[in-house]
Amino acid sequence: MLKSDELKLKIIELLSSHQILTIGKIKKLTKTPHHYTISNALEFLEKVEIIEIKEKKDKLGSKIVKLKDN
Structure with a gap:
């Protein structure tokens, strides 16, 4: 698992x-x-700790990166 800063x-x-x-x-x-x-x-990134990135494609083929804050 990558650290938040990474x-x-x-x-x-x-x-x-x-x-x-x-x-x-x-x-x-x-x-x-x-x-x-x-x-x-x-x-925004200065305010939160990111714990996860999920990658998937949307209907148009654009890459979507979903983030979760703590």
């Missing part, structure tokens, strides 16, 4: 390569849109 680096890499991120539970934490730009995702 997971955050992976998320930043995915954002940098313009892959879609869907983040679970964050609406409750941040009251912001479900899909993130690099700037607001980085702001």
